[in-house]
Amino acid sequence: MxxxxxxxxxxxxxxxxxxxxxxxxxxxxxxxxxxxxxxxxxxxxxxxxxxxxxxxxxxxxxxxxxxxxxxxxxxxxxxxxxxxxxxxxxxxxxxxxxxxxxxxxxxxxxxxxxxxxxxxxxxxxxxxxxxxxxxxxxxxxxxxxxxxxxxxxxxxxxxxxxxxxxxxxxxxxxGEKLKEASNKEKLEIMIQHIELEVAKKGERVGIPELRKHLACYIRNLPNASKIRVTINQINSKNQLIEYLKECF
Ligand SMILES: Cc1cc2nc3c(=O)[nH]c(=O)nc-3n(C[C@H](O)[C@H](O)[C@H](O)COP(=O)(O)O)c2cc1C
CATH class of the missing domain: 3.20.20.70 (Aldolase class I)
Known part of the structure; x- marks a missing residue:
């Protein structure tokens, strides 16, 4: 602490x-x-x-x-x-x-x-x-x-x-490098991150707090900036997860 x-x-x-x-x-x-x-x-x-x-x-x-x-x-x-x-x-x-x-x-x-x-x-x-x-x-x-x-x-x-x-x-x-995490692994961890945050803080506080983290997870996707804009407009956990599933 x-x-x-x-x-x-x-x-x-x-x-x-x-x-x-x-x-x-x-x-x-x-x-x-x-x-x-x-x-x-x-x-x-x-x-x-x-x-x-x-x-x-x-x-x-x-x-x-x-x-x-x-x-x-x-x-x-x-x-x-x-x-x-x-x-x-x-x-x-x-x-x-x-x-x-x-x-x-x-x-x-x-x-x-x-x-x-x-x-x-x-x-x-x-x-x-x-x-x-x-x-x-x-x-x-x-x-x-x-x-x-x-x-x-x-x-x-x-x-x-x-x-x-x-x-x-x-x-x-x-001395060897691991492979990049796959999109499937990334999606799984993002969903877990969302579930944990919302379980702890609820949607009203949790979803806005998650946005900066989600922006980091998606930063290497081809349409990252467009995806970020959409993410920032979603206020429900289920919609967010559905949208991320589409993206990944
Ligand atoms: C948004 C943000 C919040 C931070 N909060 C803390 C903090 O509460 N306590 C702390 O010791 N360092 C905090 N740091 C500093 C980091 O621990 C670290 O020293 C700094 O970011 C440099 O390391 P990095 O180049 O790996 O990010 C924070 C950094 C950022 C960007």
Whole structure:
């Protein structure tokens, strides 16, 4: 369970509540969203490393399960604090660090700084997870080989492509690539995704939330943009499934 904030009392309260039900408590120190950083939370914390240390120390004390931290490289190009922050986080008792190799100013675009991730890995002894722009087998292997990280985290590329994890694991273990998922497999997973979402949230909330995911599943189909427009006008689960069956 990931928590975010900058108020130590709130964070320790949250950690004490959720740590009984989850395997670990992760503190988000990487989110770049304006509504988050304007409160001093997420990646804004990287401009206040004393507070980073205090937060981690107190959350570790309050949590009954290991505490991990997700960071970015820093706030801006002139503020690469990744190594310094990582040492403070380790010293404060965290069990693992995930680093997204971009600054806050870069949001989600541009190169990922593998060199910075490598330096973080070399500067601490707790496990380090590398993150940023891992989209396929090659980029996953490169993250491991270049930086020496203990694990990788994949974000955007897994949307509409949950097969990616299995493909990467297979490639890392055997050096061979699995075949692309067939349209039949894609359709089955999409239907399962729709059923789960609607069972949890109902059609009124679930269907609009599904649209961005469905747009990712269909992005390689020849008529993707036309299909997306139609999907965005459908409000019922059964109609959505029927339409996707036609498309696939
Ligand atoms: C829509 C969106 C929501 C995200 N939400 C979170 C979040 O709640 N917590 C978090 O640690 N990272 C979050 N991230 C960041 C990703 O975990 C990841 O660090 C980032 O997207 C870079 O990895 P990628 O290139 O594999 O996507 C989010 C990213 C996106 C695009």
């Amino acid at each position: 990931q928590i975010f904030g900058s108020d130590i009392e709130s964070l320790t309260f949250a950690a004490s509540q959720v740590s009984n039900d989850f395997n670990l408590v992760d503190i988000n120190m990487g989110c770049p969203a304006p509504k988050v950083v304007k409160n001093g939370d997420g990646s804004k914390l990287l401009q206040n490393l004393d507070l980073v240390g205090s937060i981690v120390e107190e959350v570790v004390k309050a949590s009954s399960t290991p505490v991990t931290v997700k960071i970015r490289k820093g706030w801006s190009k002139s503020n690469d604090v990744s190594v310094q922050a990582s040492k403070i986080i380790e010293q404060a008792g965290a069990s693992m660090i995930t680093i997204h190799g971009r600054t806050r100013d870069e949001f989600f675009s541009g190169e990922v700084d593998l060199e910075a991730i490598k330096k973080v890995k070399e500067s601490v002894s707790i496990p380090v997870i590398g993150n940023g722009n891992i989209v396929d087998e090659e980029s996953a292997l490169k993250m491991f080989e270049y930086t020496g990280v203990d694990g990788i985290m994949i974000g955007r590329a897994s949307m509409g492509n949950p097969w990616l994890f299995q493909r990467i694991i297979h490639y890392l273990q055997t």
